[in-house]
Amino acid sequence: MLTGHLSIERNLMSGILFKTLSVLSLSLLPLQSFADISVIKKNNIKPGNIEYAKVLYSGDVTENKTVEFISVLDEINANYPKLKKIYVYINSYGGDMDSGYMAYEAIKSSLVPVTTVNLSMVGSSATLFYCAGAERLSMKGASFLLHPAAVTNENSNFLKPDSLKNMQEAVNVYNNMFDTVYKECTTYTDTERKNILYSENGRALINSATAIDKKIASGLANGFSDVQISYYITEKPNQ
Structure with a gap:
C-alpha cells in the first residue's frame, strides 16, 4: 500500500459581499458526490463579472476528493470568461500519491493562473499540488512536511523476496515523483x-520562513483574498 502519509491506505497494484451571500450546495459529478462541496458567491453577480475565485481544500488527499477538485477547476475555467486568478487554499497532511500528482497536473494545466496558499499545513502528497501553483504563498503560522513515500503490507504478515522487491520498486517510483517536483519548486x-526522501528521520518539517528561504513558497499571504466566488471541498461526513 502506497501513501504520502501514514494514515492513508492505498492498494499497491492499482459583499466580502455587500449585503447578503448566496450559499448553495454543488455536486459537480453526474452520479455521486464523494466530498462535501459548497459554493459561496456575491449576490446577483453575473458570471461575466467574476474576476477572482477561491477553492479551499481541507483534509486528506484522496482519489475521490481529487476528482471533485479537478471538476471544480474545470468548472471555474469554463464558466467565468473574465477570470484573472484562482486561489487554492490547502490544509492537508497528505494522502494518496497518485491523487496528489493528478491535482498537480490539473493546476499546471489551468488556463487561469493559480495561486496556491498553505492555510495551515501542507504535508506529504499535498506538497505536490501546492508546488503546482504559478505563485505559492503561505500563512505566517503555517507548516510544511516533506518526507518519503511509504508502503504498508496489507495482504500478509509475512513478506517473501518478490513482495519486498515490489514494495521497494513502488517506493522508488513515488519518491522519484516527489524528487522531480521538489527539484522544480x-x-x-x-x-x-x-536525505529527506530516504527516511522519516531525515524529513523536513519547516515553517513558512524556511519555506520561503527554500523557495517552496514565494511569500506570505495576508489573510484570505477578496473574491467573488468561493468553493469549499471537505471530507464527506459518514452517512
Whole structure:
C-alpha cells in the first residue's frame, strides 16, 4: 500500500459581499458526490463579472476528493470568461500519491493562473499540488512536511523476496515523483532531497520562513483574498 502519509491506505497494484451571500450546495459529478462541496458567491453577480475565485481544500488527499477538485477547476475555467486568478487554499497532511500528482497536473494545466496558499499545513502528497501553483504563498503560522513515500503490507504478515522487491520498486517510483517536483519548486540540493526522501528521520518539517528561504513558497499571504466566488471541498461526513 502506497501513501504520502501514514494514515492513508492505498492498494499497491492499482459583499466580502455587500449585503447578503448566496450559499448553495454543488455536486459537480453526474452520479455521486464523494466530498462535501459548497459554493459561496456575491449576490446577483453575473458570471461575466467574476474576476477572482477561491477553492479551499481541507483534509486528506484522496482519489475521490481529487476528482471533485479537478471538476471544480474545470468548472471555474469554463464558466467565468473574465477570470484573472484562482486561489487554492490547502490544509492537508497528505494522502494518496497518485491523487496528489493528478491535482498537480490539473493546476499546471489551468488556463487561469493559480495561486496556491498553505492555510495551515501542507504535508506529504499535498506538497505536490501546492508546488503546482504559478505563485505559492503561505500563512505566517503555517507548516510544511516533506518526507518519503511509504508502503504498508496489507495482504500478509509475512513478506517473501518478490513482495519486498515490489514494495521497494513502488517506493522508488513515488519518491522519484516527489524528487522531480521538489527539484522544480525548491532549492534543496540533490543530497538534501535524497536525505529527506530516504527516511522519516531525515524529513523536513519547516515553517513558512524556511519555506520561503527554500523557495517552496514565494511569500506570505495576508489573510484570505477578496473574491467573488468561493468553493469549499471537505471530507464527506459518514452517512
